[in-house]
Amino acid sequence: MNRGRIAAGALGAAMTAAALVPVPVQAAAGQASAACSMTLGTVTVQGDHKFQKITATTPVTAGTPSVGPKGLFPVDQVRLATSVGWEPDPPVAMLDRGYVVMGTDLYRFSYATVGGQLDPDSVQKSKVGGGWIHQTYLEQSTYYGTKTRSNAYALQGDVVTRWTVEGSVWRSRATYTGFSAVKTLTLISQTATYDTFLANTRGGALYTIRIPLSGKPVVKKVRASTWQTFETLIAEKCGSQSTLLLAIDRDTRRGYLYAVSHANGTATVIKGLGRIGDQLAAPEDKTYFRRYPGSAEANLQLYGE
Secondary structure: OEEEEOOOHHHHOOOOOOOOOOOOOOOOOHHHHOOOEEEEEEEEOOOOEEEEEEEOOOOOEEOOOEEOOOOOOOOOOEEEEOOEEEEEEOOOEEEEEEEEEEOOEEEEEEEEEEOOEEOHHHOEEEEEEOOOOOOOEEEEEEEOOOOOEEEEEEEEOOEEEEEEEEOOEEEEEEEEEOOOOEEEEEEEEEOOOEEEEEEEEOOOOEEEEEEEOOOOOEEEEEEOOOOOOOOEEEEEEEOOOEEEEEEEEOOOOEEEEEEEOOOEOEOOOEEEEEEEOOOOOOOOEEEEEEEEEOOOOOOOOOEOO
């Protein structure tokens, strides 16, 4: 086991909130936000998948949510969900796959749709392991390069855990401590040698956390305060090296869209693009995830840091 330690003070210091909603004070993030969009996925209480396109227009455009497949998971059982990658499944189907935590167990799932309709015979769910009780965040990252690599990450208490994923096998478990102040994370960068997450803390700060394939994580402060209100962060690539960031406040059922420049500590430019209507965080929404083109041919790696 490889253990990395970060001084607790790096993320643990409480910071006074200047406002309940972040109001970026730097200049615009440039033209990177123009026409960028993301597909926000949701697992509902009913166990359905729901998708909604969000576009960085002025004002922000949130498309009408589409529900389906329905009844994909047991009612009110999904607690955590990773991003979901889709790819063509010849001759005419589309294949979606990802991971969810149901109860205390982690599952890998996949299903095919034809013309937007689920092929019931295509649904596959396989248990990866148990003991998923206290984790508060789960994500997967697959990098397509000269050599493809796939890793999974989870947050539990002050510990971030990383696994190397090879098919159905999760191995080479590595843990990194010192993250007790983190509220949630979102993946913003994937390269051959590291993954980077954007994290907000309960005290309101915003950080990047770079986790290399070897060595200790590199933590950089991006903002000192005002980000504590968000329970969910979802990131998508915008331009060649910027990020479209959706921050969701479940308490008020509001989402806010931001254009974030290539991350560089406190020099990172963040432009607020606007609020998304109250329909974003519907009462039946259980957990959120990013849906993205998940194939080597798509080659749409995140590169936000």
